[in-house]
Amino acid sequence: MNGVELAFVLLGAVALGAGFLVVTTSRIVHAALWLAVSLGAVAGCFLLLTAELLAWVQVLIYVGAVVVLVLFALMLTRAPIGPAPGAARGRVVLAAVVAAATAGVLLVTLLAGLGGEVIDLEAADIGGGEAVGSALFRAWVLPFEALSVLLLAALVGAIVLSRGRGDEDGR
Amino acid sequence: MRLAFPLVVSAFLFSLGVFGVLVRRNAVLVLMSVELMLNGVNLNLVAFDAWWADALHGGQVLTLFVITIAAAEVGLGLAIVLLVFRNRGTSDLTDLGLLDERTEDDQRPADVDQPEDAR
Amino acid sequence: MMPVLVVLTPFVAAAAGLVVGRNRLLAQRVAVVGTGIALALSVGMGVMVWVGGPSVDEWGTVPTGWVPVTIATRADGLGATLAIMVSSVALCVQIYSTAYMHRQPRYGTFAALVSLFTAAMLLVVLADDLIVLLVGWEVMGICSALLIGHHWEREEARSASVKAFVVTRLGDVGLLAGILVMADLTGSFRISELQQSATASTALTVGLVLMLCGVVGKSAQVPLHVWLPDAMAGPTPVSALIHAATMVAAGVFLVARLHSVYLLSSVALAILAIVASATMLLAALAALAQDDYKRVLAWSTSSQLAYMLGALAVGGYSAGLFHLLAHGAFKALLFLAAGAIAHALGTTMLPDMGGLRRSMPMTYLVSSLGLAALVGLPPLVGFFSKESVLGAAEEAALHGGPLPAWSAWLVLLAGLATVLLTAAYATRAWLLAFRGPPRWSGAAHDPPPAMRTPVVALAVPTVVLGVLAFMPAVVSAMFDPGDQVAAEPEGLSFDVGTAVVSLALVGMGALAVFAEWRRTGQRDPSVSLGQAHGLLADGFGVDRLYDTVIVRPFLALSRLVVASDRDVIHAYVRGAGRSARALGGLPHAAQAGHVQGYVTAVLAFVVILAAAGAGAALL
Numbered sequence: 001m002n003g004v005e006l007a008f009v010l011l012g013a014v015a016l017g018a019g020f021l022v023v024t025t026s027r028i029v030h031a032a033l034w035l036a037v038s039l040g041a042v043a044g045c046f047l048l049l050t051a052e053l054l055a056w057v058q059v060l061i062y063v064g065a066v067v068v069l070v071l072f073a074l075m076l077t078r079a080p081i082g083p084a085p086g087a088a089r090g091r092v093v094l095a096a097v098v099a100a101a102t103a104g105v106l107l108v109t110l111l112a113g114l115g116g117e118v119i120d121l122e123a124a125d126i127g128g129g130e131a132v133g134s135a136l137f138r139a140w141v142l143p144f145e146a147l148s149v150l151l152l153a154a155l156v157g158a159i160v161l162s163r164g165r166g167d168e169d170g171r
Numbered sequence: 172m173r174l175a176f177p178l179v180v181s182a183f184l185f186s187l188g189v190f191g192v193l194v195r196r197n198a199v200l201v202l203m204s205v206e207l208m209l210n211g212v213n214l215n216l217v218a219f220d221a222w223w224a225d226a227l228h229g230g231q232v233l234t235l236f237v238i239t240i241a242a243a244e245v246g247l248g249l250a251i252v253l254l255v256f257r258n259r260g261t262s263d264l265t266d267l268g269l270l271d272e273r274t275e276d277d278q279r280p281a282d283v284d285q286p287e288d289a290r
Numbered sequence: 291m292m293p294v295l296v297v298l299t300p301f302v303a304a305a306a307g308l309v310v311g312r313n314r315l316l317a318q319r320v321a322v323v324g325t326g327i328a329l330a331l332s333v334g335m336g337v338m339v340w341v342g343g344p345s346v347d348e349w350g351t352v353p354t355g356w357v358p359v360t361i362a363t364r365a366d367g368l369g370a371t372l373a374i375m376v377s378s379v380a381l382c383v384q385i386y387s388t389a390y391m392h393r394q395p396r397y398g399t400f401a402a403l404v405s406l407f408t409a410a411m412l413l414v415v416l417a418d419d420l421i422v423l424l425v426g427w428e429v430m431g432i433c434s435a436l437l438i439g440h441h442w443e444r445e446e447a448r449s450a451s452v453k454a455f456v457v458t459r460l461g462d463v464g465l466l467a468g469i470l471v472m473a474d475l476t477g478s479f480r481i482s483e484l485q486q487s488a489t490a491s492t493a494l495t496v497g498l499v500l501m502l503c504g505v506v507g508k509s510a511q512v513p514l515h516v517w518l519p520d521a522m523a524g525p526t527p528v529s530a531l532i533h534a535a536t537m538v539a540a541g542v543f544l545v546a547r548l549h550s551v552y553l554l555s556s557v558a559l560a561i562l563a564i565v566a567s568a569t570m571l572l573a574a575l576a577a578l579a580q581d582d583y584k585r586v587l588a589w590s591t592s593s594q595l596a597y598m599l600g601a602l603a604v605g606g607y608s609a610g611l612f613h614l615l616a617h618g619a620f621k622a623l624l625f626l627a628a629g630a631i632a633h634a635l636g637t638t639m640l641p642d643m644g645g646l647r648r649s650m651p652m653t654y655l656v657s658s659l660g661l662a663a664l665v666g667l668p669p670l671v672g673f674f675s676k677e678s679v680l681g682a683a684e685e686a687a688l689h690g691g692p693l694p695a696w697s698a699w700l701v702l703l704a705g706l707a708t709v710l711l712t713a714a715y716a717t718r719a720w721l722l723a724f725r726g727p728p729r730w731s732g733a734a735h736d737p738p739p740a741m742r743t744p745v746v747a748l749a750v751p752t753v754v755l756g757v758l759a760f761m762p763a764v765v766s767a768m769f770d771p772g773d774q775v776a777a778e779p780e781g782l783s784f785d786v787g788t789a790v791v792s793l794a795l796v797g798m799g800a801l802a803v804f805a806e807w808r809r810t811g812q813r814d815p816s817v818s819l820g821q822a823h824g825l826l827a828d829g830f831g832v833d834r835l836y837d838t839v840i841v842r843p844f845l846a847l848s849r850l851v852v853a854s855d856r857d858v859i860h861a862y863v864r865g866a867g868r869s870a871r872a873l874g875g876l877p878h879a880a881q882a883g884h885v886q887g888y889v890t891a892v893l894a895f896v897v898i899l900a901a902a903g904a905g906a907a908l909l
Contacts, residue, residue, distance in 0.1 A: 005172050012180035019184055019207050023191030028200060035203050042184075042210045049177065049221045051231050054238075058213075061238055066206065066245050073199050073249040077256040087194050087265075091886070095193035098890055101897040103186035109904045110178045117174040119222045135228040136235070147239055154243035161250035193890045201886075264886060271883030 004121065008048050015041035026083040032074060036067045050121060053132045177218030184211030198252045198262045202245055209241045291347060292335040293363035293416040296373055297409055299328040300380070304406035311398025318388045321401035325384045325408060329377035332412075336370035344772030346418055346482060357473045360480055362418035366772025368611070372415045372543060375615055376536050379622050380408040382744035383531040386626055389740035390527055390633060400440055404531065407433035411536050415543065420469045420479045423544075427465070427508070430537050431458050437532065438524035450520040457517040461507015468500030481547065485771075490554040498551065498558040501544065502565070509541030510592045511569040511599065516833050518592055519576075522584040526629030526638075529584060534591055534625050535618035542598045542614050549607050550771065552692075559603045559693035566600035567704035569593065572830060574711035578718065579816050579826035583628050583638045586719050589829075590664065591621060593708060597679050600701040605691040606682025608782050609675070611769045616675035616755060620663040623748040627657040630737040630745065631723070635730055640719065641814065645728035652736045654724050656749045661716045663752050665796055666709060671755040678759065680705050680788040702788075709792045713799030718815055721804065726812040759784070 001009075018038035022031045039062040046055035086092070136144055184207060191204025213234045220230025256262045303324020310316040339345075344366035352359040384404060391397045410433060413426030432455070439451030473479050475494060476487050488494060505511070510518035521533050532538070545552060545562070552558055570593050577589035594617045601610035630653050631646065632638045647654045663672030683705055685691065686698035736742065758765055762781050806815035816823055825831065880887075 002172075005176060008172060008176050008180075012176065015180065015210075016183050016187065019187040022200075022207060023187055023194065023204055028197055031200055031203065035206065038184075038207065039210060042214055045177065045180065045214055046217055048172075049217050051217045051221070051234070054213075054217060054231055054234055057235060057238060061242050062206070062210075066242055069245060069249060070199060070203055073252060076253055077197075077199060077262040079197060079199065079262075084197070087196055087886075091890075092194055094890055095190050095886075098193060098894045098897060099186045099190035101901070102189050102893065103182055105897050105900045105904060106182040106185065107179065108908075109900070110182060111175060112904075112908055114178065115175050117222060119172050119174055119218070120224070121172060121221065132228055132231055132235070135226075135232055139227050140232045143236065147236055151239065151243055154247050158246045158250045161247070162253055189893060193886050193893070265884070267885075268883040270885065270888075271881070 004048055008045060011041050011044040011048065014038075015045065026086055027081075028079040028084055029071070029074060029081060032067060032070050035070070036063050039063050039067065049119070053129050174218060174222050177214055181211045181215040181218065184208075184214065187211075196263050196265055198255070198264055199249065201264070202248045202252070205248075206241060206245065209237060213237055292331065292338060293347065293365050293369070294349065296328055296331045296335055296377075297363070297412045297416060299331060299409075300324055300377075300405045300412065301409035303328075304402045304409060307398060307402030307405055311402060314397055317398040317401050321384045321405055322381070322388065324405055325377060325381045328408065328412070329374070329381050332370065332373040332377045335365055336374055339365050339367060339370045339770075340767065344770065346772075357477060357479055359421040360419045360478075361422060362480060363416045363422075364418040364482065364772055365416065367767050367770030368546065368772065369416045371611075371615070371768045373412055375618050376408065376411050376415065379531055379535045379618060379748075380404065382622065382626070382747055383527045386530075386629070386741050386744040387525075387527045389738050390629055391525065394441075394525070396440065400437070400525070403433050403437050404528075407437070407532060407537070411540065414540050418481050420472065420481060420484075423481075424462075424466065424469060427504070427540065428462065430532075430540065431455060431462070431508075434458075434521075434528075434532050434537055437528040438521050440525055440528065441523070444523065446520070447523040450517070450523040454517040454521050457514050458507045461504045461514050464500045464503020464507075465505075468497045468502075468504070471497030471500060484548065485550050488551045488554060494551070495555040495557045498548075498555050499561055501548075502558065502562060505541035505544055505562075505599070506565060507541075508544075509538050509595045509599065511541075511565050511596060512572055513832070515569060515573065515592050516829070516836060519580075519585045519588045519829065522582065522588050526584070526625055526632055529588070530622045530625035530629070533588065534621035538591060538595055539598075539614050539618060542595060542602065542610065545599065545602045546607065546611055546614075546769075547771065549602060552602070553605065556693045559605075560697040562599055563603040563693060563697035563701050566596040566603055567700045569596035570600065570704045570708040571711070574708045574715065576826050576829045577715040578711065579819065579823050581640055581814075581827070583631070583640050583643070583719060583723060584625070586640070586715060587621065587624055587628065590712070590715065591617075593712065594621070594664070597676065597705065597708070600705060601679040601682050603693060604683045604686035604698045604701055605693070606679060606685075606783070608765050608769050609678035609682040612758065612765065612782060613675040613679055615751075616663065616671040619748055619751040619755060620660045620670075620672060623656060623745060623752055624660040624664070626741070626745045626748065627653050627660065630741055631734075633737055633741065634734040635732075637730075640722040642730055643723040643728075644726045644730065645724070646734065647724045649728070649734040650736050652742065653745075656745050657724065658720065659749055659752055661720050665713045665716045665800070666792060667796065669753075669756055671752055671758075674756040674759040676709070677784050677789050677792065678782040680709075680792060681783045681785040684785045684788050685783055706788070706792060706795060710795040710799040713796040714803050717800040717803040718807075721807050721812075722814060726807075 015038050018034045018041060021034040022038060025031050025034065040059065043055045043058040043063070046052075046058055087095075188204045188206075188208030188211060191207060192201055195201050195204060216230040216234045216237070218230075220228060220234075223230065252262055255267065259267060261267070303320055306320045306324070307317050310320060344364065346362060346364045349361040349363070352361065384401065387397075387401065387404070391400060394400075407430055410426045410429035414423050414430065417423040417426060435451045435455035438454050439447050441447045442451075469479070471493060472484060472488075475491075475497065476483050478484070503514075507514040518533060518538070522529055524533075552562075573589045573593035573596065577586045577593065580586045580589060594613070598610045598613045598617070601607075601613060628638060630650070631643065634650060635643065637643075659670065663670040666673045666676040668674075680702065683698055683702035686693065687695060687702050691698055737745075758768075759782060766781055803815050806818050807813075810817065816826075819826065828834070880891075
């Protein structure tokens with residue numbers, strides 16, 4: 001195992017460990033913070049895979065915006081600070097089984113097909129701003145524009161939804 | 172780097188997200204678990220893009236799109252959760268049983284002919 | 291033609307009576323006029339039979355897939371005589387009821403039912419087909435039950451009605467079986483066929499004995515006698531018509547009608563003799579201890595019917611029928627007089643009567659005549675009829691008859707003993723009701739004209755009919771069975787020896803009771819029976835026996851059926867409902883509204899599909 005792989009293993013472990021804590025911890029606010037850690041570790045993984053722009057976009061949007069949004073939401077929905085009750089035992093077992101099955105299926109499929117392949121990181125095009133940008137605004141410009149419309153719609157929708165009925169009467 | 176490493180990590184991330192969606196009681200936590208799932212997908216895409224190395228950088232561009240859409244989705248989703256919280260006073264999924272189709276007399280033990288037995 | 295008219299007239303009167311029932315006056319008129327016309331037609335039919343001889347009419351055949359039923363009637367001496375008796379007693383009762391039921395509710399239904407009953411009895415008397423006879427028989431049964439239960443507000447009337455119906459029905463099962471056996475033997479339900487083609491055989495005996503079951507039930511003989519005393523819960527006119535003169539006589543009539551066939555089976559006659567002897571004694575003993583005057587008369591009716599059946603058993607055809615006529619007259623008379631007492635005093639309990647000789651002289655006179663006829667004092671009809679019965683028994687015992695000698699002796703001895711007992715209970719009733727100091731208060735007087743006239747009318751045959759004993763030609767014409775069987779039925783035979791012995795016994799019985807009466811200070815002489823009193827008053831505990839042996843197990847069985855229906859069969863029904871619900875509950879739980887549950891299920895299936903696909907691809 002070379003250095004890149006080792007770094008990747010460490011970052012992957014962090015991401016998985018933090019992810020595990022997100023889904024199992026009983027303190028809700030801690031879960032949000034562990035999510036931030038996990039997303040940051042994934043950004044690191046991106047870096048190792050030569051996707052620089054993506055890594056920073058990940059940090060900016062996910063860790064920066066989404067996690068903050070989630071924390072705001074938790075605050076506004078009065079999430080308890082201390083430990084909160086979890087789901088019933090039976091449900092946890094069932095969900096664990098389904099999740100394990102999902103993992104199993106995915107692993108088997110992916111590894112059976114592509115387990116032996118190697119990524120040639122030397123030859124890979126660095127995913128810098130220029131490379132991604134030129135692909136984005138040339139080949140992918142139409143989906144890009146559609147995406148901006150989607151963002152506009154989401155923005156308007158979020159504002160409308162969260163205004164509530166009382167604001168309409170001007171109270 | 173062997174392709175297997177990112178694939179394993181992404182598969183496990185995805186499964187953790189699935190587990191969280193199925194198990195968590197707080198609606199916001201469910202959305203967070205969905206984010207985990209999407210991150211697993213993103214990692215997968217980027218790994219394949221690095222391995223495939225096509226001229227269009229399809230994997231990375233798609234990842235960008237996924238991130239954008241995820242952000243939009245989480246914004247709207249949290250707005251809805253807020254609205255539900257305002258209306259129902261709770262964001263605990265076990266208390267939100269609006270899809271429950273059972274009626275009140277289904278809760279009673281089945282005793283089909285009570286009037287006749289009242290001798 | 292005539293027989294049908296005779297039957298249909300009261301039937302139409304019944305239907306009309308039901309229609310106009312609410313209008314009391316109109317209902318009275320319909321009932322009385324209808325019965326009057328029936329009487330006139332019966333007399334006319336009698337004249338026609340006298341002049342032209344017996345005749346049989348057929349009105350159609352009903353195919354049954356086996357032996358066909360013929361709607362047929364016959365007019366002969368026996369039928370005409372009984373038709374006249376039935377319609378005249380019915381007319382007396384209808385006239386009497388217009389006053390007796392004056393303030394009673396449901397008079398319209400009452401009169402209509404009495405008319406229907408009359409029609410049914412006439413059908414029995416004039417039928418030539420056993421099934422047609424059975425139809426009349428059963429209609430009488432239901433009319434009787436309904437009329438007993440006329441005052442259905444009272445518990446005793448309701449239960450007496452049910453008891454009468456059930457007990458007589460029990461006998462009727464035997465009757466039906468017997469009729470079917472006879473039809474199988476002769477290939478026809480026709481009585482005329484039966485009379486001509488019957489031959490002695492075991493099967494014939496079986497059929498005859500089975501038919502005796504119906505006779506025993508209808509004529510209140512042991513062991514199916516228990517319904518008659520309780521039937522006194524009905525109105526008195528009903529008791530007079532149905533339970534003294536007509537319906538109970540139908541059993542006797544049936545044996546008489548088929549007498550030529552019965553003579554072929556000495557076994558059947560012996561059984562009849564035993565039943566008659568037992569009933570005579572048992573009923574007379576029970577009558578001795580009753581407190582209700584009507585119950586005394588009811589037990590007495592059982593006993594006198596046994597006389598008639600005993601006479602028929604020993605082959606005394608005319609004797610039995612003569613006693614039937616006599617009894618019809620004086621028993622109806624006694625019942626109607628008892629009704630007059632009830633009308634005046636409001637009770638029929640002997641301990642509450644007394645001294646009616648002074649207050650109700652006419653009633654006293656006719657009741658005395660009736661009781662004297664019952665006891666058998668000359669020159670009243672009762673003397674002659676009872677002596678003809680005893681004479682026939684003596685004839686069969688000493689000189690041989692259609693039945694074994696020992697059974698003829700049984701009838702003779704029982705008959706003589708019953709003479710003593712009859713005198714005893716009749717004297718007791720007479721003394722307690724009419725003599726001695728009055729034990730009641732208030733005013734009592736003889737009944738109004740509408741009630742008085744029928745009573746007096748019945749007193750006439752009670753006194754006069756005895757003259758028939760000296761007119762054998764008239765008797766044989768009156769009771770002519772109308773068949774072409776060679777042997778002439780027995781005429782009336784009298785024996786001086788039995789006459790003397792029975793008069794002596796009458797004297798002994800009456801004097802014994804009279805002496806007891808004086809000795810106990812003009813109180814109930816039967817208390818001198820001591821311990822036996824309770825047993826006799828209870829009818830020898832037969833009712834209690836039936837209750838324990840039959841009624842209680844039957845009720846327990848019905849409770850068992852109800853319980854098993856509810857807990858076993860119905861449990862299956864309920865169980866079907868419950869299990870359907872439970873089964874539905876399982877998928878219903880999946881609709882519980884847990885979103886994460888739904889997602890789990892969806893995802894699980896997706897994973898399974900993916901695994902299946904991957905497995906298929908890899909393998």
